[in-house]
Amino acid sequence: MKIDTEAIAHSLNQSFTLDGIIVKVSVKNDCLKIALESVAVTKKDQLLPVIMREIANFKLTSIKTVKIYGKQIKTFDPNWYHNFDLQPENNYECSQSEFKEALKNCSKTANSAYNRSIRYAKKIEIVITQLNSDLKAVSHEILKIKGSEQFQFKETLKQIQLDIKNISEDSLEDLVIFLDKKRKHLKDFTVALFGRTKAGKSTLRETLTRGNGSTIGKGSQRTTRDVKEYFWQGLRLLDTPGIEAYQGNDDTNKANDIIDQSDIVLFLTSDDSVQPGEFQAMAQLQQINKYFAVILNVKHDISNNLEDLQMFIDIPEMVFDEDRLSQHKHHIQSHIQEYLHLDNVDIVPIHAQSGFLSTQAEYQEYSSQLWQLSKIEELYSLIAYQIYTNGQDLRLSTFADSLEYFIKSIDQKLAAAKSQLSVQLNFLEQKQREIEKIFAEIEKEGDRKIKDKCDSLYDLIENQIGSFVDQYSDMDINGRQREWKKIVNEKNIEETMKSCIEAIFSDLGEKLKEFEQEYEYDLKNIQIDMAMNFSNITKDDTGKLIKRVGVGIGAVGAALFVAANWWNPGG
Template structure:
């Protein structure tokens, strides 16, 4: 906005001055032409060196403002490029200079990067025929006489016509201008005509230079369209600025909405993972605990047979169970770590895929008009940081203390169970007769196994309870909730951007209405901006304007603004019959109202148009512009059917 405000302020300084800018490559002769036009003394004419004109030079010439711009080779960085953009923004007309010694398509490719705004553009070809003595660099009388006698040898028609043909093809390719005027001149002879020592032949030198053709071209444009172009210089740069912002907002909302839709899929993937991981994790806890307790159960019969009745039975039992308890705790901890590692591995990959998708998003700079300083895309960057912060790392805090949290103490439970069993065994030994020894051992085995199985159930229950609390309940919920909040936030931002883009579009239409009302007034049409019902415009390409029916147009009318605006401009009469209005809006294609069928679905209006294959291309227009603008003008969605 600061740049835009500065641009308007600069243009306001020169409200009364029609501005002509002189562009071209270095060594093409720009300074020579400018010296000739402004009757300079030749001090700024280079001697063939690169970057002769390093700064933008401003001159007042015949009531015009003339800007001499550095050659393209001088633009070596963003600052220089911005300077060139600013000059084009201030210009009402651009004169592009090339020379017959080396016409290169790259010259016009460079110009296309600068010519973002819709400016009138013509080409001057400087014929390089040297009239100076190579040694003294003073006028060579012999060469001058030869030139004045046979100028057609310098302006060789066939050779220069071939150059003109190439220039027009380059301009069409790189600047998308169908036809450009190419004027041949000899800049050096025009400048020599200003020298006092050649005063006797100055008129002849000037006449043979053909620079009068350039004078006539400029004078014609200023007299016919000067006011129009002054208006366009102010309005079009504003429209271009707003259009760039609108495109940026639409592109941002598209990217953010696509990211939200991508995250919806990722959320479903995350849910499927948890739906599979949680039951699988519980099953593995069961299996691992059972596997660890199985050897203890197998050891019980041996222990009872070997130690029952012995004095050291209690210490042996406690020692063995304590050792096995440590093993169980260690192994269960390892199993839980494996589960957590699997979870974190999935979440890390989940984040990596997300980061890859968001980082792989690229913008087509051509569609965005090379918006300054790479602003586009910055809105999304916070997303990568946000999600990476609550994905794989989200469970670190939840799982870091599980091993040290003392959520399971098998040693204590086993010791308690062992004390009970030892007491029973001691009771068996002291109170039962030998004939009941066999039954006592059986009961001891049974009782000890029951206690171990109880410990196994408690072990499984303890780990599964932790797994449920931290993974099933807390982890799954928090992760899915955060993704849900993120998705909602993305959709919210996308909706806000879409709303602002629509607001910007409304502002752009208001400005376009002001612009064309002003231009129509200059064409003798007495109208105000509010009378223009709707303006559908693609700057520099085409404009369709819906006007009141009382203007008594023949349905569709081309007005004399095409050449001035550099785009096709057409007025379409508003009618109560939407079919007729749309048929007219699709001009230059000839469509009859009965070829159009209107379908209404609430606020949505669709127009189905029957079009023969021979007319389909004309209806659609180049790159879809005709059908797109017609739909915008009539506020319908157009669908084509084969007639």
């Protein structure tokens, strides 16, 4: 595969824009050469992690060695140079001093990230306070609308304000708790170890802590609360219970808290039984947004007799059979991709038992050989590589994840409240259109009935006008008025018209009663739907259950709709 040296040079030049460094890249056979030229003398320790991180992003499978040197412009001899092997598993050996310096820089990043997170949390608190103040002001304006007191708007809006205040403050409290846990370990680079029971976690822990082996084989007796903390080579390690022990929200939340505190997550499995279920169980936890690697413990017992031990020392290939382990790695990659949706995960085979035996007095004669063959140093080398190249980013991400989960939590909860309010608004707007239609139909029908009644009454009176004029033409005006009034009264015009109007209002009442019944039915259904909608929202990214926001409106009597001038659901 042809290496795009221009793309690599461009990427590195972008990284060093502010440092005034010019990067030149070339390839010879399977070696990638990188020259860093600048006016001032460059610092090797500051540049190497950046270069190695960028190179790793290009996934240069055909490159075996990377040679880097820094020099001043217009000079021939480099000020410094550095070589490292580029292997698929990123197995990089850095010096102890380089590793300590990387851990120190990680600690500085953690302090800075913590302080920024606290400032951000305070800003969010101000925004939430302002949001509740705005809601209170809007509620006040809504409740000023004539007739709104007939609804349960007042209590509903108060409840909405209280719910939003509570869910926001709960999430903010969670964030502060998460940050406070991390504050206690700002100096510690934290690695979490997960895996199923009997995969060898106890053996590995006893090895790293130089224990006496008292806990080996007793994994099934551990409780879900039993998280072990210990330190190894400057790292803080959190050893968790077997992955199958996480049952229920409480256990899951505890596991999520461990992931949240960690900068690197390791998963231990064994070659005697790689099961998809163990990775599926891991997938039940929150999304792993940090470096994740798998430790494949080869469980070949060498403690039975000296012959087995000696054979392992003489022929380690018998235990670390590449073909067999390659198949295991393939299955692991498939399970991780299916359940955790992670690609290209590093898998490190170790022999935890030989590592443990190397620490025991009775195996002192073979200690050095057993430790080397355990390949635990390769695991350490992998972690060291990640810390040296990406450590500061990993520490920053640990704090950024908490903020991201917090923001998503607030966003989800407010979106849920907004969605339910929108459902209510659509419901009220629909009912507004229905009630307007009823009044429009009644008005139209009423006008027709009144006109018909007026026409029929007018016809009755009109037929008597001719005979009235003939009969009372000689009578004075006052007399004619008295006689005409008698004729009109005989027709019961006022009572007839009053009866007509009462019939119209009676018809209106019946329609409003029918409307109210439909309204009550629809209201109950909408409240059920809203409850169902909330039940579908189970967890946010932090693994916390979303609190339900009770949003509902009360029934409305038919009489209220007669005075419908106050109807204004759009508010």
